Amino acid sequence: MTSSLKSAVYAVANTGRRTPRVLSIAGSDPSGGAGIQADLKSIAAHGGYGMAVVTALTAQNTLGVTAVHVPPVDFLRQQLEAISSDVSIDAVKIGMLGDAEVIGEVRRWLEEVRPAVVVLDPVMVATSGDRLLRESAEAALRSLLPVADLITPNIPELAMLLGEPEATDWSTALEQGKRLAAECGNTVLVKGGHLAGAECPDALVNTSGLLRQDLVSVAGPRVETKNSHGTGCSLSSALATVQARTGDWEASLREVKPWLLQALATADVLEVGHGSGPINHFHHAQQAEGPGAFAARLWEEAAPELDAIHGLEFIQGLESGSLPExxxxxxxxxxxxxxxxxxxxxxxxxxxxxxxxxxxxxARSSQLCLEVESELHRNWLSTREAATHTGPVTKAYVDHLLAASASGSYGVLLAAILPCYWLYAEVGHRLHASYVTAGSPSEHAYADWLKTYADEDFAEATRKAIGFTAAAAVVASSHDRAAMVEAFAHSCRYETAFFDAPRLHA
Known part of the structure; x- marks a missing residue:
């Protein structure tokens, strides 16, 4: 039975059990931001019962790691056997392992106990840059990879596992993820956190038919914060916990990613340490909503519409070049x-x-809109046959925006405006990335149009629009914030309808 079928069957059999029992096998972080401390918080935040077996003791804080002590492997064996001889384990998350002997013992135990869900976060280098795995143990770690159901390396770790240069763009990272998945025969989570840009996508990659699709991408905005200590630990342990319940990696990622975005967006309120502080695992239990939290809240509203847009015939035809003229x-x-x-x-x-x-x-954005409108007429529409009357979706969308502008609320107006920046930027980024990945074929029917999507100025304008909207929400009343969310969601729906309109009215 494949690992995905194994976890899916287990999840169905386990439906009546409300609390997944999740074991973290990882190092200890006395500052509480990473390692088993972060894992236990993450597991609890997703309704699991967390347990921990310590593989290494570290002396570290938000500024870095100053010492690492690996206890005798016999003691590790005693910890593992004590837990598995008494507790039925629903999922295992593996983090820092330290050396080859520890890795060998963990592999022996996994092959003996065979947990239903195994998530391996191949911790090799800390966020601070400190090495957490001895170089002599890298080969042993690679031998452990096939035992896991899901591997969650960051971009540097992905490159180290393959013995390749570090990816500098998303398409390269995806190709590396595919190679690692093919080599190990399991699923790899490719994470965009170490790349530059306003977007921070994640993707599940599998080449062995263990997913419904070989590639499942989940978009997301980049959260600007220095407090990201323990992000990888927290993500992997959250996925292990949710997977024990859902048995579906895509569903698990789509549930965990919005939580992680808000954990990063609200991290600054914790004010822990002087360096890279921890994320806010229990943000959902807190009342305060800062700018980052509001932006993450809006993203949750946008995500379903963005998924719907990517599935439209118009977008798929534009991406492939098969769209009827x-x-x-x-x-x-x-x-x-x-x-x-x-x-x-x-x-x-x-x-x-x-x-x-x-x-x-x-004001500059308004002027730019008129300039782009003129450009469309001058360079595109002048040589094409197209209806000049306003379509029903266009009219309804503009009427909605005009109504928001007449409300007198700056925040509501910005929330209504934002999807035309945010969703358009996300769709454009994906279309352009697909075009580049395909080798930028000059014979593509819409090559000249797709090239325009690589506009960093528009990406920067989108970031500013998000920031201004989130800042307006902070000073708005609770009633106005609710109205902002509704206006934003309404515009998101219009964005989907706008991209679908050519199929219905052309």
């Missing part, structure tokens, strides 16, 4: 009409903005 022409014409109305809404945002920086930003 009348549909593309209709989209361009409606985009030009939309931008004319959108520019007026942006101008209104500038008029309501409380600071000079925001006033200038929205």
């Amino acid at each position: 009348p549909q593309f022409n209709y989209y361009l014409a409606q985009d030009a009409l939309y931008l004319n109305g959108y520019s007026r809404v942006l101008a209104r945002a500038g008029a309501l903005a409380p600071t000079e920086e925001e006033q200038l930003f929205w």
Whole structure:
């Protein structure tokens, strides 16, 4: 039975048990941010009962690691046997292992006990840059990889496991993940946290048919914070806990990722240490909602619509180059009409903005919309046959934005505006990345259009728009914040409908 079937069957059989029993086999972090301490918090945050077997003791804090002590392997064996002889273990998360002898003992125990869910976070280098695995143990760690159901390396660890240079872009990281999954015969979680840019995607990769698809990508925004200590530990232990309940890696990732985004977005409120502090595991139990938390909350609203957009025939046809030209022409014409109305809404945002920086930003954005509209007419629509009347979806979307601009609330208006930045940037990033991954074929019917999506200026504008919206939410009343979420969600739905309109009306 394959590992995915094993965990799925186990999850069904285990449906009546409300509390997954999850064992962390990892090192100890006395500052509480990483290792077994982070694992236990993460397991508890997802409704599991956490247990821990200590593989190594570290002297560390938020500034770095100063010493590592690996207890005798006989004591490790006693810990493992004490737990498994008494407790039925639903899932295992493996973190820092230290040396080859420890790795060998953990592998022996796993092959004997055969837990239903095994998540291996191949901890090799700490966030601070400190090495946590002896170089002599790297070969032993590679031999442990096939025993796991899911491997969760960060970008540097992924490169080290393959003996390759570190990936500097998402497409390269995905290719490395595919090679590791093929080599180990299991599923690899490729994480975008170490890459640059406004987006921070994660992807489940498998080449052996263990997933419904070989590649499952889950988009997400990058959270700007220095407090990310223990992110990898927390993510892997959360996935182990949720997987014990769902038996579905995709469903588990889609549940855990929004939680992790908010844990990062609210990390600053903890104020632990002087370096890279811990994430906020129990943010959902706290009342305060800062800018980052509100942005993460909006992302949860956007994620289903973004998934729906990526599944549309229009987007798939645009990505492959097979989109019928009348549909593309209709989209361009409606985009030009939309931008004319959108520019007026942006101008209104500038008029309501409380600071000079925001006033200038929205004014420039309004001007840019008109320039882009002119560019569409001059270079695209002048040579194409396309309807010049406003389509029903375009009219409804613009009317919604105009209503938000008339509400008098700066925050509500910004929330309504934001999806045209955020979702468009996410869709554009994926389309351009797919085009580049395919080798940028010049024969692609929409090559010239896809090239325009690689616009760092627009990505930067999107980051600013998100920041201004989140800042407006902090000073808004609870009633206004609720209205902001509703306006944002409404615009997200219109974004989906706008991309689908060419299929229905062209």
